Amino acid sequence: MPNSKYTPRRRVIQAISVLFLLSIPLRFVCFDLENEILRIFGKDFGLATMFYPLFAIVGLLLYVLYLSMKKGRIFCSHMCPMHMFLETVNSPKSKASETRPIKVWLWATFWSVFLTEVILSFFQPLGNQLRLISSGNMPIIGIGAALIAGFMGLFVHYQEHFCKKGCPYALIQMLLQSDRTRTMKFANPEKTCTNCRGCDDICPFNLRTRFESKSTDCSNCNLCAEACADELGPENTLFHLTDP
């Protein structure tokens, strides 16, 4: 039976990730260039004390790498905006809809503008950015336009191909993956698979889930296991997230 709490838990962590990103334009987390102050959730660190939060950030990154070694592409399925985007535009309902291209453009625009603003406002508050843009400041106009164009390219054109072939985290994950990493296993001993393709239709990465769920491309999002449980009953899903 698939873990019925897995997706709700994943949604909570995804929401926390979005709130964290939102905290940057709101200036709870930012770097004040003029005063050389790093602000982490409202607490300011000057040059002399900045190494405390920097150590904490490095520790957090190492912890994510450790988790990736044990649990697979956990960052993708729980925190990455691209995965959230793909879950929306590659849902079975979306794939069957004629309006999918419009949906892709709308969500791509939302995420591209949002992520660009997150990056810019880490260094400059929105008010300053608008002032610089209205005064024709070319560096900020150029950086903003390049970021939006780059993100739009990823969201509209590359989509899951970027996750599989271009994302630096995916490359690191390939190195970290071993026999001791959690994988999504498919087994059909009783030959009960009805070939309904529910598992394939729901995969955000468009994997042929029954053959590719064990690959490093799989984000262990558990959606195929849940789709199979919908088809065969909760006890009979043919997919299982397996910790060696």
Ligand code: SF4
């Ligand atoms: S194969 Fe299953 S667990 Fe892996 S990404 Fe696709 S839906 Fe998610």
Ligand code: SF4
């Ligand atoms: S969802 Fe289950 S029953 Fe349907 S094709 Fe996939 S493995 Fe087979």
